[in-house]
Amino acid sequence: MTDQTAEDSGPERADDQFxxxxxxxxxxxxxxxxxxxxxxxxxxxISDNRDGTGWLDLFLTSRQIESLRAEGYEIQVSSNLSELAxxxxxxxxxxxxxxxxxxxxxGLGRKVHRDTGRKPGGPTGKARQ
Amino acid sequence: MTFLNxxxxxxxxxxxxxxxxxxxxxxxxxxxxxxxxxxxxLLIRGxxxxxxxxxxxxxxxxxxxxxGGPDILVNLAADLLEAYTANAGLAYGAKTFxxxxxxxxxxxxxxxxxxxxxxxxRAYSMGGTAGSNQAMWRKNRNPASGGGSTGRAGVDVNRNxxxxxxxQTKFSPSANPGTLASADPGxxxxxxxxxxSEPEARNVQWLxxxxxxxxxxxxxxSYSGDVLYPWGDDxxxxxxxxKSFMNTAWDGKRGVSGDAYGEYIxxxxxxxxTAAAAVLRDGINAVRxxxxxxxxxxxxxxxxxxxxxxxxxxxxxxEFLNPRKGKLGGFCIEFNRNQNFFPSWAExxxxxxxxxxxxxxxxxxxxxxxxxxxxxWKLAWWHRIxxxxxxxxxxxxxxxxxxxxxxxxxxxxxxxxxxxxFSTRRGG
Ligand SMILES: [Zn+2]
Numbered sequence: 001m002t003d004q005t006a007e008d009s010g011p012e013r014a015d016d017q018f019x020x021x022x023x024x025x026x027x028x029x030x031x032x033x034x035x036x037x038x039x040x041x042x043x044x045x046i047s048d049n050r051d052g053t054g055w056l057d058l059f060l061t062s063r064q065i066e067s068l069r070a071e072g073y074e075i076q077v078s079s080n081l082s083e084l085a086x087x088x089x090x091x092x093x094x095x096x097x098x099x100x101x102x103x104x105x106x107g108l109g110r111k112v113h114r115d116t117g118r119k120p121g122g123p124t125g126k127a128r129q
Numbered sequence: 130m131t132f133l134n135x136x137x138x139x140x141x142x143x144x145x146x147x148x149x150x151x152x153x154x155x156x157x158x159x160x161x162x163x164x165x166x167x168x169x170x171l172l173i174r175g176x177x178x179x180x181x182x183x184x185x186x187x188x189x190x191x192x193x194x195x196x197g198g199p200d201i202l203v204n205l206a207a208d209l210l211e212a213y214t215a216n217a218g219l220a221y222g223a224k225t226f227x228x229x230x231x232x233x234x235x236x237x238x239x240x241x242x243x244x245x246x247x248x249x250x251r252a253y254s255m256g257g258t259a260g261s262n263q264a265m266w267r268k269n270r271n272p273a274s275g276g277g278s279t280g281r282a283g284v285d286v287n288r289n290x291x292x293x294x295x296x297q298t299k300f301s302p303s304a305n306p307g308t309l310a311s312a313d314p315g316x317x318x319x320x321x322x323x324x325x326s327e328p329e330a331r332n333v334q335w336l337x338x339x340x341x342x343x344x345x346x347x348x349x350x351s352y353s354g355d356v357l358y359p360w361g362d363d364x365x366x367x368x369x370x371x372k373s374f375m376n377t378a379w380d381g382k383r384g385v386s387g388d389a390y391g392e393y394i395x396x397x398x399x400x401x402x403t404a405a406a407a408v409l410r411d412g413i414n415a416v417r418x419x420x421x422x423x424x425x426x427x428x429x430x431x432x433x434x435x436x437x438x439x440x441x442x443x444x445x446x447x448e449f450l451n452p453r454k455g456k457l458g459g460f461c462i463e464f465n466r467n468q469n470f471f472p473s474w475a476e477x478x479x480x481x482x483x484x485x486x487x488x489x490x491x492x493x494x495x496x497x498x499x500x501x502x503x504x505x506w507k508l509a510w511w512h513r514i515x516x517x518x519x520x521x522x523x524x525x526x527x528x529x530x531x532x533x534x535x536x537x538x539x540x541x542x543x544x545x546x547x548x549x550x551f552s553t554r555r556g557g
Contacts, residue, residue: 100140
């Protein structure tokens, strides 16, 4: 399997899980979930094709993809999620930016002060009222 | 900034408590995890004297691989505290809240955040060495239920709550076994050895129980772009109260759509629950129109996704088990519209704004109006007056003298009996 997103995350492993979309009808989806052997994410996601079929999100190993394709399922592979996760580990530090609580985090929401009005980027509210 | 690691989530809460000591309380959760970690929640309470304050309990981080949930809740707390202190409003993309909204939330509600329910699992998922596949770990790190075998460690904490936990007894054999829960420790949805067997679930239970006035409970997960509301075990119905999780007569019959059983939700309560889910959804979508949808957890497209032992269903049981405890709605947000548990930090920042807008929207929705505040004070005033009157009355007519067993009553009774005898003689 190839993956566009992963860079220097080491070699692909046999248990790597690929983010895939599998095409099926409701009965097939139900049956696949019943097997309990596939990683279906959290509350699973399905995009409806409006023709009685949908694309079910799954996280499958190469072997599972091959075996489901052999059963006749159409499967689109989006990415090697295990490999992507290994890349993302670089986005997790091992220090403590808040120093045990000596400093506090800053929120990402924009703080809108009264003199700027309620609309972000708008002219001063008071002068225009 | 990047994803918060397990240490930083705790430090962030302590840091916020240090920075805003008069607006916050750090709540130490009582149960250490299997690896001995101690967790905290943070309570934001601006005006302790207001007694009619509803509580909103927000939790996240239960599933280890769903990175970013704790960041969402830490950010929410920081935003509310910063904006309140600066007397400012909040803007998340196109969604804005006025300074008065923020003041109302902080002064008239309790906002409780417990960002990292499962720190052991998160530390494992985020601690993967090069070449490992640890990041995909979902459960906690309980080694015992799997007999100590590494491959069979862990419990899915979101199948461990006390809601139809014993799925083998409570559900129909035809209900989907791949989604309900599993008794196999090797499964990703292994439900543990008993309801609340896991310290992580017990911590959530302790926290929610600490807030009898909790009105909304939201568990933040990823991914799919859904806001889910109860029930998760079967389709909702409002006609037959006997078809309920509490009724053992329906054991073995739950979890299948289109049959005799549907989980009861009172007709007046359903619109309240769906309205709150819509408030979450609309707040999220107002930021940058991400197209989140709200729906009942049981449904999955044209098929079903029955579950047992999940947090939002358990939270929702409170009002059914004891109606005097008040209504508590349980919800689950599945953030992220993409098929990914590990977004880039740039993507995650956008999603933090999305979800926090939804949560602040719910806080604003739950904030008592001034009329309610005045009524609450008036009610408290009347209670005080009634209390004082009762104290005065009891002092004037002590029940030990004037009560049914007091001497005065005995004297009256004796007199009554004498009069009775007298009148009977006269009559005879
Ligand atoms: Zn989850």
